Amino acid sequence: MPFRALSLLVALAAPLLAMPPIRYTVRFPAPQTQTFEVEAVFPVAGMDEATLMMAVWTPGSYLLREYSGKIERMGGPSGEPVEKVAKNRWRVVTKGADEIRIVYRLYAREMSVRTNWVEKDFAILIGAGTFLTLVDPATGRPAETEHRVQLEPPSNWPRSASGMRSGEAAHSFIAQDFDELVDSPILVGDLAVYPYQVDGKPHELVNLGEGGVFDGARAAADSETLTRAQVAFWGAAPYPRYSMLNAITESGGGLEHKNSALLMSRRFATSTRKDYVRWLKLFSHEFFHAWNGKRLRPAELGPFDYEHENYTTGLWVVEGLTSYYESVLLARASLIDEATLLEQLSEDIENLQGTPGRDVDTTAAASFDAWVKLYRRDEGSPNRSVSYYVKGAVVGMLLDAEIRSATNGKRSLDDVLRAAFTRYAGETGYTSDEFRSLISEIAGVDLAPWLERALDQPGELDYSVFLTWFGLRFTPPKPEGDEPAAWIGAKTAVREGRLFVTEVRRGTPAFDAGLNVDDEILAIDGFRVAPSALDDRLSRYRPGATLEVLISRREKLETLAIPATAKPRESWKLEVDPAAPEMTKARRAAWLQ
Incomplete structure (x- = not known):
């Protein structure tokens, strides 16, 4: 076909493909009742009927949460009925209109990083649990169009923040598509905002609920230091802007997003060194996901199916390696010392070694079963499963040492992640085989058997190379007293x-x-x-x-x-081995550079 004719066809088709944005207005007429309202306007020109859907889970949190169960009522602006056709889908007859307007009210009283919370002083909104979207009849997936959000907060909620691009009006945000909308939590209330620049990109720490107790200035200064260390690790900031949303709500947890993360913190998190290191680890973990997890990801985790489980065996990379580096990068940023790093790594080892499920569950299977195990824990979980966070972190630290040992310190797990980001970040992601092959490529030796034992088989991990390379040992257990107590476990x-x-x-x-x-x-x-x-x-x-x-x-x-028996005396606390060769000091120094 001649180029001119092809150009004409493209020009004629473009207006048909361009869809007006979906628009939302979020109101809080009675926040003291822990409810809020959403008015959504959907472009439906040319459709006889429109199908609307709501996500049933939030990426990064692998459990079907059935957000539609929080909807109290739904209809047209004058109460026109909407037909519900599935647990999270609705059908609307358009009657030839170019757009339809739907109003619904949501109950918001679950304090977590993946659910909504509204009260008289503030709101925490999660995209998946807040916004319906239009289903493209051709694909059955969310329509590819902008999603624009306008908040109408009470007068005593002066600020709002999100990882989305700000619109022209106050309290307005623009997502390029439904993926970005779901991926962008929103804080509204009396926010303390600490902006800083790294790699030419705007960053901000946004604190909700400092209350004169949480030291925002200190946290912001250390956040900038840690941000610089992580950007230096990867080589560049991959986002246009970044917001760390820190809700100080006496709760806990964190959830990663492409241009932001949502943390839940305790009021006194900056008051003691131990609590503050825990908060810095949370920041470090969620921020590392801006690269590992959100852009560098298993192939199965994108494009997301928001209505069903998305299975992968790769969460040991997404969460496990991130859990390893959360502490390593704190040390490289000089926010913790070597002794504190060893304490943090020891906690993961002790956790793993105290979990009987390590003898029956594998790292890869734990990832695949996240939907039915990790987020559905009960009192028997330690006996039948392992955490891909914990075992993945331990596998990461051991794998790092294996690569350093195989290359005489010339390469490390750092090089694997950076090469993977260059090669696989973007739309397609990596397969399990591709990531494992890359590890062997960087190491210069075939690590496939090692990876099979660590990831695909239950049982004990081998700590010997890790301990020898870095000149470490497990602290010898204290001798039992003259009258050891009986133990039943x-x-x-x-x-x-x-x-x-x-x-x-x-x-x-x-x-x-x-x-x-x-x-x-x-x-x-x-x-x-x-x-x-x-x-x-x-x-x-x-x-x-x-x-x-x-x-x-x-x-x-x-x-x-x-x-009764004696309580097991095994020690899993790491310490520098006083008998280790002098060269191991330089190896540990290189580890923390």
Whole structure:
């Protein structure tokens, strides 16, 4: 076809393909009732009927949350009915109109980084749980068009913030498509904003609820330092702007987004060194996702299907490696020292080694099963599963040492991530085979067998190369006293003045003897046990004793014979090995540069 004719066809088709933006007005007529209203205008020219949908989950949080259940009412502006055709879909007859207007009210009282919260002083809005969108009849997916948001907050909510581009009017935002809208939480209220520039890009730490207690200035200064360290790690900032939204709500958690992240923090998070390091780790983790997870991602995680599970075995990369680097990059930014870094890494190792599920679950399977395991934990979860966050972080630290050892310190896991970003960031992502092959390519040796053991098989990991390369050891356990206490391995809690079992891990005497969660412990060897005195009573026995434990199980009395043992004395705390060769000092220094 001649170029001129092709150009004419494209020019004629362009107006047909261009769709006007979807427009939302968000109002808070009675925020004290923890509700808010959305008025949405959808362009429907040429459609006999329109289908609207709401996401059922939020990317980064792998659980179907069924947000549509929070809708209290929906209809046209004058109460015209809307037909519900599925749990999260509605159908509207357009009657030849160019646009339709829908109004709905939402209940907002779940304080988390993936759900809405509204009260008299502020609002935290999550895109997936707030905004309906128009379904493209040709693709069955959200329509490819701009989504514009106009907030109408109460007068005592002076500021709003989001990772979206700001519109011309106050409290307005523009998302280029539904993906960006879902990916952009919004804070509205009395916000403290701390702007800074890194790599020529505008950044801001936005604090909601400082209350004169949270040290925003200190947090902002260290946020800038950490931002510079992470941008230096990757080589460039990949976003046009970045907002770290920090909701100080006495809650916890974080969720990554392309141009922002939402943190939930405690009021006194800056008051002690331990709490502040925990907050800095959260910032570091979610910010690292701007590269690893949001732009460099498994192929299965995009384009998102917002109505069903999106399965992948790659969350050990997205979350596990991010969990490893959250602390490493704090050390490289000089925000923590080497000893603190080792403490942080030790916590992950101890967590993993204390989880019996490591012998039955694999790292890859834990990722695939996130939808039914990680976000649906119960008292038996430690016995049948591992966390891809925790085991992924430990795999990351061991893999880093394997690569450094194989290349005599010339390459590291840093090089794998940077090469992966160059090669795979963008629309397609990477497959599991591609990422594993890249690891071997960077290492210069075939690490496929190592990766298979670490990712595809349950069981113990080998710490030897990591310890040897960096000159570390596990702190030797303290010697047992002359009178070691008996140990049965059950966790308990006092409820309403009664002593109940809350967790029994596989491999403990209590597990093998059949002590169950929710059993009430009444007596040992015929003598009543006060609810707060179990540890004291066990200290009266020595390992090897068999305890006759009287329990109440659903109000029926039973006696269990539990052979007590000594508490395991394994130590998983990392420390510098005083006998390590002098060269390991330089290796640790290179690790933290």
